[in-house]
Amino acid sequence: MQDNSRGSSFYKRVIEATPGGEALSLCLQCGTCGGSCPSGPDMDATPRRLFAMIAANMEDEVLGCNTPWYCVSCYYCTVRCPQEIPVTDLMYTLKRMAIARGRYHKDAHVTFSSNFVDLVEKNGRSFELGVMTRTMLASHPIASALKASGYGLSMMQKGRVSLTPEHIENMPQLTAILDEAKHIASQKE
Amino acid sequence: MSPANDHYAYYPGCSIRSTSKAYEQSTMKVVESLGMTFQEVEDWNCCGATEYFSINSLPAYSLVARNLSLAAEQGASDLVAPCSACFLNLHKTDKYMGKYKDLNEDVNQALAAGNLGYEPGSLQIRHLLDVIVEDIGFDTIAEKTEKPLWGLRVAPYYGCLIVRPDSKYNPEYPTHLDELLRVLGATVVDFPLKTHCCGGHMTQISDETAYELIRRLLHNADEYQADAIATICPMCQMNLDVFQPQVNRMFKTDFDIPILYFTQLMGLAFGISEKELGFGSEVVSANAALKKIADEAPEKAKKARRDKKALPMPESLP
Amino acid sequence: MTEEKVGVYVCHCGHNIAGTVDVEDVAEWAAGMPNVAISRDYKFMCSSLGQELVEEDVKEYGLTRIVVAACSPHMHEPTFRRACERAGLNPYLFEMANIREHASWVHTDDINAATEKAKAIVGGSIRRVMELEPLEPFIAEINEPTLVVGGGIAGINTALEIANAGHPVYMVEREPSIGGHMAQLDKTFPTLDCSACILTPKMFDVGNHPNITLMTYSEVEQVDGYVGNFTVRVRKKARKIITDLCTGCGDCWSRCPAKVVDDVYEAGLGYRTAIYRPFPQAVPKYPVIDVDTCIYYEKGTCKACQKFCPTDAIDFDQEDEIVVLNVGNIVLATGYKLFDARKVPQYGYGRLANVFTSMEFERMVNASGPTGGKVLLRDGVTEPQTVGIIHCVGSRDRSYNQYCSNTCCMAALKFAHLVKERTGAEIYNFYIDIRTPSKNYEEFYHRILEEGAHLIRGRAAEVTDAARLPGEEGKLIIQAEDTLIGKQRRIPVDMVVLMAAMEPYDDAVEVSHRFGIGCSEAGFFTEKHPKLDPVATMTDGVFIAGACAGPKDIPESVEQGAAAAARVLTLIGQGEIEIEPIRATIDEDRCSGCRICNNLCPYSAIEFVEDLGVSRVNPALCKGCGTCVAACPSQVIEGQHFTFDSIMAQIEGVLYDRMEDTERVTYLGSQPAEAK
Numbered sequence A: 001m002q003d004n005s006r007g008s009s010f011y012k013r014v015i016e017a018t019p020g021g022e023a024l025s026l027c028l029q030c031g032t033c034g035g036s037c038p039s040g041p042d043m044d045a046t047p048r049r050l051f052a053m054i055a056a057n058m059e060d061e062v063l064g065c066n067t068p069w070y071c072v073s074c075y076y077c078t079v080r081c082p083q084e085i086p087v088t089d090l091m092y093t094l095k096r097m098a099i100a101r102g103r104y105h106k107d108a109h110v111t112f113s114s115n116f117v118d119l120v121e122k123n124g125r126s127f128e129l130g131v132m133t134r135t136m137l138a139s140h141p142i143a144s145a146l147k148a149s150g151y152g153l154s155m156m157q158k159g160r161v162s163l164t165p166e167h168i169e170n171m172p173q174l175t176a177i178l179d180e181a182k183h184i185a186s187q188k189e
Numbered sequence B: 001m002s003p004a005n006d007h008y009a010y011y012p013g014c015s016i017r018s019t020s021k022a023y024e025q026s027t028m029k030v031v032e033s034l035g036m037t038f039q040e041v042e043d044w045n046c047c048g049a050t051e052y053f054s055i056n057s058l059p060a061y062s063l064v065a066r067n068l069s070l071a072a073e074q075g076a077s078d079l080v081a082p083c084s085a086c087f088l089n090l091h092k093t094d095k096y097m098g099k100y101k102d103l104n105e106d107v108n109q110a111l112a113a114g115n116l117g118y119e120p121g122s123l124q125i126r127h128l129l130d131v132i133v134e135d136i137g138f139d140t141i142a143e144k145t146e147k148p149l150w151g152l153r154v155a156p157y158y159g160c161l162i163v164r165p166d167s168k169y170n171p172e173y174p175t176h177l178d179e180l181l182r183v184l185g186a187t188v189v190d191f192p193l194k195t196h197c198c199g200g201h202m203t204q205i206s207d208e209t210a211y212e213l214i215r216r217l218l219h220n221a222d223e224y225q226a227d228a229i230a231t232i233c234p235m236c237q238m239n240l241d242v243f244q245p246q247v248n249r250m251f252k253t254d255f256d257i258p259i260l261y262f263t264q265l266m267g268l269a270f271g272i273s274e275k276e277l278g279f280g281s282e283v284v285s286a287n288a289a290l291k292k293i294a295d296e297a298p299e300k301a302k303k304a305r306r307d308k309k310a311l312p313m314p315e316s317l318p
Numbered sequence C: 001m002t003e004e005k006v007g008v009y010v011c012h013c014g015h016n017i018a019g020t021v022d023v024e025d026v027a028e029w030a031a032g033m034p035n036v037a038i039s040r041d042y043k044f045m046c047s048s049l050g051q052e053l054v055e056e057d058v059k060e061y062g063l064t065r066i067v068v069a070a071c072s073p074h075m076h077e078p079t080f081r082r083a084c085e086r087a088g089l090n091p092y093l094f095e096m097a098n099i100r101e102h103a104s105w106v107h108t109d110d111i112n113a114a115t116e117k118a119k120a121i122v123g124g125s126i127r128r129v130m131e132l133e134p135l136e137p138f139i140a141e142i143n144e145p146t147l148v149v150g151g152g153i154a155g156i157n158t159a160l161e162i163a164n165a166g167h168p169v170y171m172v173e174r175e176p177s178i179g180g181h182m183a184q185l186d187k188t189f190p191t192l193d194c195s196a197c198i199l200t201p202k203m204f205d206v207g208n209h210p211n212i213t214l215m216t217y218s219e220v221e222q223v224d225g226y227v228g229n230f231t232v233r234v235r236k237k238a239r240k241i242i243t244d245l246c247t248g249c250g251d252c253w254s255r256c257p258a259k260v261v262d263d264v265y266e267a268g269l270g271y272r273t274a275i276y277r278p279f280p281q282a283v284p285k286y287p288v289i290d291v292d293t294c295i296y297y298e299k300g301t302c303k304a305c306q307k308f309c310p311t312d313a314i315d316f317d318q319e320d321e322i323v324v325l326n327v328g329n330i331v332l333a334t335g336y337k338l339f340d341a342r343k344v345p346q347y348g349y350g351r352l353a354n355v356f357t358s359m360e361f362e363r364m365v366n367a368s369g370p371t372g373g374k375v376l377l378r379d380g381v382t383e384p385q386t387v388g389i390i391h392c393v394g395s396r397d398r399s400y401n402q403y404c405s406n407t408c409c410m411a412a413l414k415f416a417h418l419v420k421e422r423t424g425a426e427i428y429n430f431y432i433d434i435r436t437p438s439k440n441y442e443e444f445y446h447r448i449l450e451e452g453a454h455l456i457r458g459r460a461a462e463v464t465d466a467a468r469l470p471g472e473e474g475k476l477i478i479q480a481e482d483t484l485i486g487k488q489r490r491i492p493v494d495m496v497v498l499m500a501a502m503e504p505y506d507d508a509v510e511v512s513h514r515f516g517i518g519c520s521e522a523g524f525f526t527e528k529h530p531k532l533d534p535v536a537t538m539t540d541g542v543f544i545a546g547a548c549a550g551p552k553d554i555p556e557s558v559e560q561g562a563a564a565a566a567r568v569l570t571l572i573g574q575g576e577i578e579i580e581p582i583r584a585t586i587d588e589d590r591c592s593g594c595r596i597c598n599n600l601c602p603y604s605a606i607e608f609v610e611d612l613g614v615s616r617v618n619p620a621l622c623k624g625c626g627t628c629v630a631a632c633p634s635q636v637i638e639g640q641h642f643t644f645d646s647i648m649a650q651i652e653g654v655l656y657d658r659m660e661d662t663e664r665v666t667y668l669g670s671q672p673a674e675a676k
Ligand SMILES: Cc1cc2nc3c(=O)[nH]c(=O)nc-3n(C[C@H](O)[C@H](O)[C@H](O)COP(=O)(O)OP(=O)(O)OC[C@H]3O[C@@H](n4cnc5c(N)ncnc54)[C@H](O)[C@@H]3O)c2cc1C
Pocket: C149, C150, C151, C152, C153, C154, C155, C172, C173, C174, C175, C178, C179, C180, C181, C182, C185, C187, C188, C189, C190, C218, C219, C220, C333, C334, C335, C336, C337, C338, C358, C359, C362, C407, C411, C414, C502, C505, C511, C545, C546, C547, C548, C552, C553, C554, C555, C557
């Protein structure tokens, strides 16, 4: 569905959810971002095209694209964009919006990300083994376990996998901070 | 020899304590022999990697800011991170808090719930490589070099996050790691992809995309006949090293390039033992490469005489 | 003071002011200010009807002072001063309140606030106009000679127009020869005529014109004075050549053993000797010795040139010469420099051998250039089979220059043609937008399309030598998004040409200060009015032409050169000019002789009278900037037209609505400054 207004639109929400997002209105559609992206060839739509779609308020199509999920955060687009648009940060915004609306691409590693976040919120530290096992069990337990057994095993052998999670001491403090942050964020919506 | 010491707060990051212990081991050895002391940020927490920012923005910034606050409380002037991703998150949070007033207020409100607070700009956020190159300097490193890495061909790999989106170094073609390795006696090969992506967390999303990114880097280092790739980040090391066999399988290649932390190479040159530097934990073994280190400096390639017909080549920027 | 009658006129400026400011309200409000006899609002005050309105009111109501609230005084202060004069008022009893730039245009979001602000501005002007004094303008004679700085195509045209009209011209050029960038080019778009063929005759004319004194290898060091009467100090750098003896035979440079890369004329693509003439058609024909690269100046021996000079024209001991000129007008035509493409690291210039700049490429295709006009790779042997041309390098990019360089699209299309013509190679142009908005330019673009160049809409993301796909080995790969397809593409090529931006010279800001004119942040000189007065500057008698005022192609530079000449000829024809009598004066009786003001004056207009022990302002040099007025610790320097009283009154007027009745009108002027 197209909506040409820029008022209270998707376009505006994307901008508001991104620090420095106002620069999006300056996009020249030059394609430097799409040309620079290391995973550009695998994207449904290049960042440039996504920005045109955002300006046209094509919310469902944009949030359904695999583009942000294929962003590797290399920041090439951001430093090369002639209009100084924070392209990488906009990819993060789109991921967050897609998750919030449950409208993300099938390739999205949402389970991976949310497992990661869960464990950090629980321990204050990340825990690779935990994230991986939880993610694998949630998706295709057998296939991914087989796949991972290759490198997983070699990492075990080299002593590069911790079997127990580390955690910080003042967990209540961190929890209080994160809860407050979530509270502030929810009030702004 | 080294600057006043106690101002470095040290943020290890999660990976260095699990998948990349060799990095911390070698870092500590090198730092010690350079006469620096790092004070670990007490009770630091995860920086959120890229994942947290994909889920929830303000909590992610607040998560990072807790570390900044703790480090500042310790009285440090500089906060040093050996991991590029940690460096980026710490640096970016500090910078954005300074740049965007609303964000600063919100983050500080969240911190206040844990009786903390942070004034953006109170810390210099720095990557370990930057501290070693800038604060210690090449002269001191040259003096410390007992066993030069003569004959070892090394590809200097910077990855993305210490030069982008915002740093004092050239975002496309930095040379400070090149220079450091040269001072250690290594032969530094040109590495056009030196700031290209290692794949980041792509290995968790799409093998095809991730392995292709890794393949490009290995291929490029191989083209320049590198014996090893020097890295400055646990994530880069892990992607290039642990997935190298996978890449070989997918693309029917036979890359065999050890991926070493720059601190391991520094340690070797300083005469520290391989064991103390955590060698042996790499998946692609460094043994063959280390054997190439010679007792004598390689002959300097003779300066090619200017070809009469050739057009003059512009000098690169100083 | 009660007999003074002020007329206030609030202009709508169509929608410009009236759209945001309630002009009727402002006029009504102004009517309530003391001394205001009449207050009106009117659609266009600058129209002849608007001006007549003022004139009629003066006669009918006996107005003695006028305030027009409208646009910037830069625009219309002269207009209304003339209207006052016609009505029999002294033109300096007029004050302009700028409620457009200062109120309506900057507060479009808040009508109430904009209206309040407009009132404050008008209030200030009403109180201020009461304190103004009648003044008489100075008359300055116009010295006939003109100084032209910069001998590119713009400066050459200016000089020839003025000289052909019979007036003397001094041309100062920093390089050893005139010609500028046009002398480096091969063919010129869109007609593809040979640049040298159309330029050389003009250069020759400049060199041989009886009315033109040419000073090359020279720079202006200092400028004093004002329109009609400038004193200019020129440093003629030592050429180390006695030009009266030199025949330009070339025996010297063909023997010189010091070969260096020529970064100026050959754009780095070729070599020159230490004693050199930049190019065969150079004007003047004499060489110069570059002391920085000459072996004799480094090692104390060599002098090969001297040994072989048949006329003994080489003088190693020659020194710089200072020449002082008196001129009436100055035209700056200092041109542009090419953007340093190494600053865009992703394109690899300076690292990847076969990446070239546009100016290198011009030299390459030039028959008299380093390759004799052949398109070759850096090895000097191999012809490329594929060439990529990247547009907008350093232009349209906030990290470097935000502006469009205006000429590079056309030059890039010209290159596409030349490569095709010389090599038959495949050509890929990478562009954001193709900009061809001049006569016959779009047609030229179509011709290039017809010739089969590939035009890819997408700014090149990077140039790399890291092969990834089959067919890429040994090539340079240009990676870009083809935005019309929406896909990333990698195009392997043998050669890359970077269309580098046109930038002001590094010293442009300094030069602008030296000549007392403004320049943009980037360093392009600022015109008096971008549309209506594009070759004049805010400083009377100083004009600008060509690429020094912004990126331009040759036709535009030529036009501006001629336009500047016309402006100069008008002044010469008038013979004299009125100058604003706005000057600082020192009350010598009260001057303590502290001399603080002496060195502060940016125009060196204050001299110290030793026997009286006081400072004195030379009205011919003073520009009325007010620096000394503010600095004088004894407060005894007064700026005419900007007296203490008038400024204090203006402040009071601005605050009029915010002050209590009892606080107002306390300020009646004419008391000594300390007393307040
Ligand atoms: C690659 C390229 C190709 C081009 N091709 C074409 C084309 O085909 N057709 C076309 O119409 N245009 C073309 N142009 C544009 C053209 O070069 C300019 O329009 C033209 O040269 C501008 O002339 P100018 O006299 O203003 O400046 P310039 O040619 O730059 O001349 C300025 C002169 O002033 C001198 N100078 C500078 N500072 C001082 C100082 N302080 N004191 C004394 N002297 C000083 C300089 O040495 C120089 O001689 C091209 C531009 C580029 C970059």
